[in-house]
Amino acid sequence: MTTKKPLHTGSHDLPVxxxxxxxxxxxxxxxxxxxxxxxxxxxxxxxxxxxxxARFPGERLVVPSGxxxxxxxxxxxRFRPHTAFxxxxxxxxxxxxxxxxxxxxxxxxxxxxxxxxxRDTGEFYRDRRYGExxxxxxxxxxxxxxxxxxxxxxxxxxxxxxxxxxxTRLLRGVDPEIDALVDSTGREEAxxxxxxxxxxxxxxxxxWEVEQLQIAVDATAAGFTDVVRALPKAVRHPRGERWVExxxxxxxxxxxxxLGYETIAAAGAHACVLHWIANDGPVHPGDLLLLDAxxxxxxxxxxDITRTLPVxxxxxxxxxxxxxxxxxxxxxxxxxxxxxxxxRDFHLAAMRVIAEGLHxxxxxxxxxxxxxEPESGLFRRYTWCSSGHMLxxxxxxxxxxxxxxxxxGVLEAGHVLTVEPGLYLQPDDLTLPPELxxxxxxxxxxxxxxxxxxxxxxxxxPRTASAIETWMGELLACPCVPRRGSRRNWP
Numbered sequence: 001m002t003t004k005k006p007l008h009t010g011s012h013d014l015p016v017x018x019x020x021x022x023x024x025x026x027x028x029x030x031x032x033x034x035x036x037x038x039x040x041x042x043x044x045x046x047x048x049x050x051x052x053x054a055r056f057p058g059e060r061l062v063v064p065s066g067x068x069x070x071x072x073x074x075x076x077x078r079f080r081p082h083t084a085f086x087x088x089x090x091x092x093x094x095x096x097x098x099x100x101x102x103x104x105x106x107x108x109x110x111x112x113x114x115x116x117x118x119r120d121t122g123e124f125y126r127d128r129r130y131g132e133x134x135x136x137x138x139x140x141x142x143x144x145x146x147x148x149x150x151x152x153x154x155x156x157x158x159x160x161x162x163x164x165x166x167x168t169r170l171l172r173g174v175d176p177e178i179d180a181l182v183d184s185t186g187r188e189e190a191x192x193x194x195x196x197x198x199x200x201x202x203x204x205x206x207x208w209e210v211e212q213l214q215i216a217v218d219a220t221a222a223g224f225t226d227v228v229r230a231l232p233k234a235v236r237h238p239r240g241e242r243w244v245e246x247x248x249x250x251x252x253x254x255x256x257x258x259l260g261y262e263t264i265a266a267a268g269a270h271a272c273v274l275h276w277i278a279n280d281g282p283v284h285p286g287d288l289l290l291l292d293a294x295x296x297x298x299x300x301x302x303x304d305i306t307r308t309l310p311v312x313x314x315x316x317x318x319x320x321x322x323x324x325x326x327x328x329x330x331x332x333x334x335x336x337x338x339x340x341x342x343x344r345d346f347h348l349a350a351m352r353v354i355a356e357g358l359h360x361x362x363x364x365x366x367x368x369x370x371x372x373e374p375e376s377g378l379f380r381r382y383t384w385c386s387s388g389h390m391l392x393x394x395x396x397x398x399x400x401x402x403x404x405x406x407x408x409g410v411l412e413a414g415h416v417l418t419v420e421p422g423l424y425l426q427p428d429d430l431t432l433p434p435e436l437x438x439x440x441x442x443x444x445x446x447x448x449x450x451x452x453x454x455x456x457x458x459x460x461x462p463r464t465a466s467a468i469e470t471w472m473g474e475l476l477a478c479p480c481v482p483r484r485g486s487r488r489n490w491p
Contacts, residue, residue: 008129021122028119033143041090041299042149044208048088048201049150053100053107055197060168061107062182063088063198064175065096068129076129078258082174083393084198086300090148093138097158097178098150102166111150112158116140169194199400202392204414209392210448212301213416214457216256217446219295220303221460223251227291228475231283231311240283241265248293256295260302261395264292267311271440272424274385285312288319290440294395302395304418305458306444313472315465318435322423323465326441329353329421330463333387337419337447337454341411347387348372350421355379363431382425388418391446413451420444 016024052061065081079094089098093113100107116139117124117132124132132138145152162168162181170182172191184191205213227234230247234240244265252259266276267283271290283289289311294303308323310316315323333350355368358379364371371379390397390406397416398406411417422442425432446457462471 008127013126013128016122016126024122024125025120032140036139036143036147038149039090039147040208042147044206045088045090046149047206049100049109050106051201052088052197055201056169056194057106058102058167060102060162060166061100061194062162062168062170062178063098064171064178065091065094065098066174067176068094074128080257080300082171083202083300083397084171085174087198087202087393089150090299091144095155095175097155097175099158099161101161109150110161111144111148111152112155112161113141113144113152114138115154171195171198195400196402199398200402200405203390203398203401203405203409204412205392205416205448206414209301210414210416212297212299213303213391213446213448215299216260216295216297216301216303217305217457218460219251219255219297220293220305221458222255223248223293223295224291224305224307224461225475226251228309228472231289231309231476234283235285235311238282239280241267241270241279241281244283244289244291245279248291252293252295256297257300258296260294260296260304264290264306266290266292266440269427269438269440271308271442272426272438273440274424283311286316287311288315288439288441290442292442292444300393302391302393303446303458304391304395304420304444305446305461306420306422306442307461307468308441308443309468309472313476314469319439319441320465322425322436322439322441323443325354325357326421326423326443327464328357329387330419330443330445333419333421334445334447334454334456337411337417337449339412339449339451339453343407343409343411343417346419350387350419351379351383354383354421354423358382381429381431383421383423385422387421388444391416391418411449413449415449416446416457417449418444418446 063085065085068076068079071077081092085091085098089111091111091113095114097112099112100109114130116137123130128134139147141152141154159181168182169190171194172179226247227244230243234243237243245263248263249259262277264276265279266273267281267289268287270276270281271288288308290306290308292306294305296302310319329350332353333346336346336349352372355371358364359368364378366376366378370376420442424440425436427438429437443463447454448457462468
């Protein structure tokens, strides 16, 4: 692994004459940044590294940032570092590696990064992937150290650092070159344990993380407001779902890094597809629009909110009945979120309400108690997925955590999670009356567990059917009103 690899060039690059190459090497200012202040994540990342060090004494710990991935030919996807790397360092550059080397008193952390493009080689103008003229200025090693509060070295030093017989735990599958440098023979279980702990240590959010999540939630609420204002234009476009997606995406880029996940803009029967992201359908008056979307903050924390909105601004009687049942289920789930409760409790509480409602409508051939038995589960014909998940740097955060720490675990202050029951009544389901076929409703909110309960982080958005109708009516009648939940005065 070295910064002196062949340059990433394209077949259509213009030739560079020797005279031009020589001219490009001369007369460049050093242009250092003026004393860059440490990023706000720096002290928190240091505490996390200390915790990781205490868990694995005497072992080398290696966490890569990940590599650029080709989207098509010579175009890469926008880079987003691996979550564990971001959590422990705050770094954002592709190809970086965080190495914690064991010492007598713990570990010495060194962040290996690609330094700024030098002006004495051709990289800065020839290399399309990393050259400064192509992709912008990177920090120098000194600047990166000041920004992130950790010692830095170049990438050329990584192979030597990873040599030797010292026990090493590596977050595998993130960077193929680093995988190749660290022999995994006999260490497979150790690496799996390492990956699980990196996920589990993010289960309880620190104060800084909760602040970043609230920023993401507030920006997301503003994006939902934008969408409501844009509904008349979405209705007029044959791909109205794309209009909705684009409007929310604009807010995500204005107020954060971008989307935390692909937006689900599902109108009509598309709402019955749990992960509908094609978003290529029309938005018709009289239909419901299920919008599941989240802004990812500049610090890479994401919100995850869903609202099901009547496109015309008013629910029909059948739509309201369905919506109110899902809302009652969500209310029951939210009420079950508190310290000491099992993680699964809120889902079970929500599903009991769903089963009882479906039974009262005559849709279940058995009693609610029987339908809720694991060997039955008949109510799941109309609601398929779980009612929530942990939330943080990943939209489905801490996914590699062991079941006993997460799914079978107990809630405590600092957990951030979603509660999102839904009903998805398929358009071809003959067990349903015609007026309910092809209708999907999900309501999703973000909560942080507190010492005595839970705080609804997404309270800026209305939840009840009546409040939604009032909110939409105000926005559609007067497009000039301020955006709810926005933390900035964007136009």
